[in-house]
Amino acid sequence: MHMSADSPTDIDLRLLRVLDALLETNSVKQAAALLDVTPSAVSHSLAELRQRTSDPLLVRNGPRLRPTPRAEAMRPLLRAGLTDLYRLIADPVEFTPATSTRRFSLAAPEHIVVGQLPDVLPDLIAEAPKARFEISSVLAPLPELLDSGSLDLALTTLYADETLKLESAMMRSQLFAERFVCIGRRGHPLLARGCIELAAFLGAPQISIRMPGARTSPTDTALENEGLARHVALTLGSAHAAAQYVGNSDLLAMVPYSVAARGEALGRLTCVAPPIKLPPVTGMLWWSNRLHSDPAHRWWREKLGRLLQPINYGDRSN
Numbered sequence: 001m002h003m004s005a006d007s008p009t010d011i012d013l014r015l016l017r018v019l020d021a022l023l024e025t026n027s028v029k030q031a032a033a034l035l036d037v038t039p040s041a042v043s044h045s046l047a048e049l050r051q052r053t054s055d056p057l058l059v060r061n062g063p064r065l066r067p068t069p070r071a072e073a074m075r076p077l078l079r080a081g082l083t084d085l086y087r088l089i090a091d092p093v094e095f096t097p098a099t100s101t102r103r104f105s106l107a108a109p110e111h112i113v114v115g116q117l118p119d120v121l122p123d124l125i126a127e128a129p130k131a132r133f134e135i136s137s138v139l140a141p142l143p144e145l146l147d148s149g150s151l152d153l154a155l156t157t158l159y160a161d162e163t164l165k166l167e168s169a170m171m172r173s174q175l176f177a178e179r180f181v182c183i184g185r186r187g188h189p190l191l192a193r194g195c196i197e198l199a200a201f202l203g204a205p206q207i208s209i210r211m212p213g214a215r216t217s218p219t220d221t222a223l224e225n226e227g228l229a230r231h232v233a234l235t236l237g238s239a240h241a242a243a244q245y246v247g248n249s250d251l252l253a254m255v256p257y258s259v260a261a262r263g264e265a266l267g268r269l270t271c272v273a274p275p276i277k278l279p280p281v282t283g284m285l286w287w288s289n290r291l292h293s294d295p296a297h298r299w300w301r302e303k304l305g306r307l308l309q310p311i312n313y314g315d316r317s318n
Helices: 013-025 028-035 039-053 069-090 110-115 117-127 142-148 198-203 218-225 239-247 257-265 295-308
Strands: 058-061 064-067 103-108 132-137 153-157 171-178 180-185 205-209 231-236 252-256 269-272 281-287
Touching: 013 028, 013 039, 013 069, 028 039, 064 069, 103 110, 103 295, 110 117, 110 132, 110 239, 110 257, 117 132, 117 295, 142 153, 142 281, 153 295, 171 295, 180 239, 180 257, 205 239, 231 239, 239 252, 239 257, 239 269, 252 257, 257 269, 281 295
Parallel strands: 103 132, 103 153, 205 231, 205 252
Antiparallel strands: 058 064, 153 281, 171 281, 180 252, 180 269
């Protein structure tokens, strides 16, 4: 519906503040001091208010101004309305995990979903027992899901970012970095000395782990840069699946250390440092800048960040 220039819905908030100050002080001069404006500005605003309301609102009675019945009737509603507006702008929306029924979502690599989140999510669920947590694998189209708010957070690795086409305009934070290791079944003859020579590594049948849409794996890229190639007998899209295959065969695989550590703890796998140099697997957390200041979203990403940051396996001593 079209509103005329004189419609009450078009009224300047400044005019309402002036009227509130006049009703509080009954003085143009004191209202001006309260608002930190000139008395002339207050007088002009009062004149505009009188025109809009078709009521004098305040009339002079001796040295003071006195409100008309119309102004007196407006006083409580005006003060309450301004208070609500100030609170709306000034007060942040509160978030209480214990009572929140919000949906929290995360897309993450399988080795984090399977290997790390089971250790940390129960604490979050206990802290926010009425909330709903949704965890999924990292798949395209992440930018659209993050931008629309359908997905709160995406945890990706350095090697996935280009494939998933995440935009630099997204907010992001590095959570962890872990090294690659070479794994084989427990008792594998090539790993018996706690290391593996380059020639033996290149000749051994191996599993290549490659993300959907990626041309190659980080290991094969590093070898190509050195003019080398390994014997890839099987290609998979999952580090955890590779660990299962390795545990039941003579195949080798290059996986993040967090994947190998679990297999080692169970007595199924042996891991050694690879004979080639690889950058660490860097975990980046991504989210839309539209949700950056939302208290619930901040709680979710900060909690995940603190819980997942211990996954720093960049040193051989870890």
